[in-house]
Amino acid sequence: MSFFRAAFTLFIKDITLEFRTKEMINTLLVFALLTVVIFNFAFPPGIIDPGLLASGIFWVTIIFTGTLAFNRSFSIETEEDSLRGLLLMPYDPTFILLGKSLFNFLLITIIEVVVYPIITVLFRVSPAGSYWILILTVILATVGLTFIGTLQGAVLLRTRAREILLPLLFFPIIVPLIIAATKSTEAFFTGKIDPSSWLKFLALFDFIYISATIFLFEYTLED
Amino acid sequence: MTDSEVLKVEKLVKKYGEQYALKGIGFTLRKGEFVSILGPNGAGKTTFIKIVSGTTRPTSGKVWLFSKNPEEYPEMKRKVGVLSHDTFFYRNLTGLENLDFYAKMLGISQDNALRWARIFGMERNLGKRFTEYSRGMKVRLGLARVFMAEPEILLLDEPFSGLDPGGVEKTVEIINQQRDRSFILITHRIDIAARLSDRVLVMQSGKFIHEFHKPEISMEKLQEVFK
Numbered sequence: 001m002s003f004f005r006a007a008f009t010l011f012i013k014d015i016t017l018e019f020r021t022k023e024m025i026n027t028l029l030v031f032a033l034l035t036v037v038i039f040n041f042a043f044p045p046g047i048i049d050p051g052l053l054a055s056g057i058f059w060v061t062i063i064f065t066g067t068l069a070f071n072r073s074f075s076i077e078t079e080e081d082s083l084r085g086l087l088l089m090p091y092d093p094t095f096i097l098l099g100k101s102l103f104n105f106l107l108i109t110i111i112e113v114v115v116y117p118i119i120t121v122l123f124r125v126s127p128a129g130s131y132w133i134l135i136l137t138v139i140l141a142t143v144g145l146t147f148i149g150t151l152q153g154a155v156l157l158r159t160r161a162r163e164i165l166l167p168l169l170f171f172p173i174i175v176p177l178i179i180a181a182t183k184s185t186e187a188f189f190t191g192k193i194d195p196s197s198w199l200k201f202l203a204l205f206d207f208i209y210i211s212a213t214i215f216l217f218e219y220t221l222e223d
Numbered sequence: 224m225t226d227s228e229v230l231k232v233e234k235l236v237k238k239y240g241e242q243y244a245l246k247g248i249g250f251t252l253r254k255g256e257f258v259s260i261l262g263p264n265g266a267g268k269t270t271f272i273k274i275v276s277g278t279t280r281p282t283s284g285k286v287w288l289f290s291k292n293p294e295e296y297p298e299m300k301r302k303v304g305v306l307s308h309d310t311f312f313y314r315n316l317t318g319l320e321n322l323d324f325y326a327k328m329l330g331i332s333q334d335n336a337l338r339w340a341r342i343f344g345m346e347r348n349l350g351k352r353f354t355e356y357s358r359g360m361k362v363r364l365g366l367a368r369v370f371m372a373e374p375e376i377l378l379l380d381e382p383f384s385g386l387d388p389g390g391v392e393k394t395v396e397i398i399n400q401q402r403d404r405s406f407i408l409i410t411h412r413i414d415i416a417a418r419l420s421d422r423v424l425v426m427q428s429g430k431f432i433h434e435f436h437k438p439e440i441s442m443e444k445l446q447e448v449f450k
Contacts, residue, residue: 002330009327013313020315076313080353085311087278089328090301222280 003091010099024072032065032111040122050125051189058119059182062112067167069107070149073100074157097150097217104146112138128191140202141181144209148173151213154220177205224290227253229376229405235284237270244270246429257406259416262426268409272378276305304374306382310365312353318364319349329372339367342397358385380409413445
């Protein structure tokens with residue numbers, strides 16, 4: 001119980017700091033909106049099936065924005081070496097992964113909620129499937145993304161060029177998850193494919209990613 | 224490890240690349256004992272504290288806290304309080320929010336956090352953001368964070384740096400009132416080490432090169448070592 005309380009306390013602390021400085025959320029929102037607008041100019045509506053286009057652009061925007069969030073989430077713990085303060089807590093260090101992943105999950109979910117209506121307007125797409133498909137897809141994909149992204153933010157914490165290295169490490173690992181998320185979102189927008197197998201894929205990837213990150217996390221924090 | 228020993232390390236080695244920070248040192252801390260570690264910059268004192276507190280893994284060697292390996296039993300860390308050069312606080316939180324964060328993490332009441340903030344003279348500054356604190360205030364808030372958890376072992380790395388002479392005296396006095404706990408003090412203040420310590424170790428190049436026990440500890444002897 002103390003383990004989860006510590007993770008939740010860390011999550012609340014990150015929300016308090018973010019609420020006070022608004023450093024991340026403002027930057028992430030502007031970046032996400034710019035990305036969508038650029039895609040709108042690059043792929044004018046009408047050339048490709050809007051459902052196909054919207055699902056791809058939605059997830060590309062989310063992973064681009066996610067890399068910024070994951071980089072920042074651990075760098076805040078280097079000021080005054082507070083990461084060491086967290087490591088002194090009498091719990092398994094994976095409480096840090098859990099707390100940070102929860103916070104990143106919240107940030108990415110806010111971005112998704114803002115980006116979704118903008119994409120539907122700009123790309124003139126209306127959903128053909130149930131909203132439950134979208135909700136399940138977003139939850140499952142965001143869980144996987146945030147655990148992997150948070151782990152990699154921790155891995156690169158002490159490297160100098162972490163802004164460059166994070167996408168190089170992050171993108172190849174999340175390819176299967178992004179394919180499944182895009183296909184499932186496509187099913188929601190077009191109604192032409194069955195999303196159930198892709199949702200199962202997402203759930204399976206989440207299981208694998210979460211297990212791997214929990215196993216690897218303590219090694220990422222070594223000097 | 225006997226019942227009176229609260230901390231024991233054996234053949235501790237730490238390498239950063241090809242550089243040795245610690246060269247196979249052994250150490251034992253007994254219940255209620257006050258040990259000071261002196262030594263020049265880069266001697267390995269802070270690395271020693273980091274390993275003993277469980278935030279850095281040794282290259283080889285073993286650490287026991289109350290006869291248990293803290294890596295396998297992270298709950299043993301509850302019995303250890305660490306003050307470091309870095310304060311572990313968040314710059315955009317107030318002093319009170321910072322203390323409250325660690326209190327909640329450890330399941331400690333806010334009252335105890337406030338009590339220790341009062342003892343270290345920080346009660347009037349708790350509403351200020353941490354960025355507005357002077358070095359001395361940061362250290363005092365750090366000391367309140369360490370003591371509020373009521374640890375049995377205290378690892379204090381330069382707890383007097385940045386404090387004014389009055390603050391140093393007050394801190395020494397508070398520490399002296401807590402002698403039922405066990406202390407490892409890292410300091411460049413030979414005078415304070417001589418006043419407080421039951422045992423003084425001198426570290427150089429990753430090894431303990433001198434050891435003095437209470438009756439023989441004096442300013443003159445310690446100064447002689449550093450000549």
